Amino acid sequence: MRVIGVGDNVVDKYVHKQTMYPGGNALNFSVYAKQLGNEAAYLGVFGNDKAASHIIKTLKSLEIDITHCRQHSGENGYAAVDLVDGDRVFIGGNEGGVQKEHPIILTKDDLEYIQTFEIAHSSIYSDMDSELHKIKETKTLLSYDFSSDYTDEKLRDVCKHVDISLLSCGQLSDEEAINLVKQVHSYGSSLVIGTMGSRGAMVYDGDQLYRQEPHFVKPVDTLGAGDSFFTAFILHYIEGKKNKIYESHGELLRESLRKGAEIAAKTCLVDGAFGYGISF
Template identity: 35%
Template sequence: MRIATVGDNCMDVYHASGKAYPGGNPVNVAVYLNQLGADSAYIGWVGTDTYGNRMIQAIKDKGVDVTHLSQKVGKTAITLVELIDNDRKFGEYDEGVMANFSLTQEELDFIGTHQIVHAGIWGHVERYYPLFKERGIPTSFDFSDQLDHSLVKTLPPFVDYAFFSYTKDDVYIRQLLKDVKRGGSKMAVATLGENGSLAFDGEQFYQCSVVDTDVVDTMGAGDSFIAGFIYGRLQGLAINECLELGTETASKTIRYFGAW
């Protein structure tokens, strides 16, 4: 099973301790997929600073293919993070070299050798999604909690699996998932924090509760859920089983500090 993740990465720098952890949605998803048994590759840019070197080594150490992870002159992206009651609050975000991210023809051809490609809303990859679709590459995209972003309306025709982050199962999120499905996505999925997850396939809604566990740090929970869900789909699992696998994967992530 070969999966490519593309786009943003960042060092999550914790205000209080000054400690920094590698992360970013596509990076995290690649790492979690590898842990599940997939052959994952990450394509992105880091800077020529210390954080860039740390990022490359950390991802490589997790077994992810970094042959198409490039180092560009400048700074690696950083996000300032505060931990409040075991939940992370994001502060200032500096994109660094990722602000000018683009893909080469060789990288696009490399992505084409994978079974699915995943990216997120901060990764500057959305302009390539029509091309992925044209080439017949299945796609996944994390819209995060940006539910009113313009891409929610324009990108679904090119996204097979659309992921969102919300807080509860209500009329609003159900309508959003319906609209995204109607807009062209094969499936629309929302993680709802402590209220579990929800998926819509055009015919019915599927729900899954969270696993009762000790929460140390919620960093990476949504990304690990996405990895579990994608892995399940590629394994041919039913939608409710994919929700369960995503939930189970996320429950392991929140038991320790940092995304991975």
């Protein structure tokens, strides 16, 4: 399968050990997809500092196509992170760095390129919501991660362009999370996934709600668990639907959730989102 992450990249700076790791929601999607055996690309904005150089070097070593990326003078996006009992806590950052000053404007060439992929994935941190309709018009499947920073206005504006929406719902009760994913579906997304940390995840397809318990491990670092969960889920779902592997849509969704939980647990055993740390 050919997949592309379009949007944010950062380095996650672990202040307690002065080590930074490549990351960012859209970039993580590309990396996890590649690790799962798919052909992956990334389209985003880099700075020209040490952080940017490390991300570019890492992506090239992983053989992820970055030929459509932009690079500008300035500081690459970063997030400052601390760890508390293996759980990541964000304590600051530069709000995307050069990406904020030079947001992605998709060209005709970009869109023709994106059209060659089965799915494109972006996020609320990618500063490109005004461009999503262009991706939608290519007919490439579009997924989007709202994290926990959504508002009802944002959901209404974005979901009409997005096929699969992902939301972090750990701060909500089960009832609130269920109501939210159903509401998001009504705004236009055909599949809506809610992740709830140690309470697992759910997916709603407009007909039925499916739940998945987490695969418990003693975490080294939970950073990237949600991103890897979603990547494994959606790629398994697309493959299963395309090849008609399962007898019913419900069985496909349940197996995709299980696959997501399995990969998320493995991610929790790795420092950073997917390793490749260097000192800063």
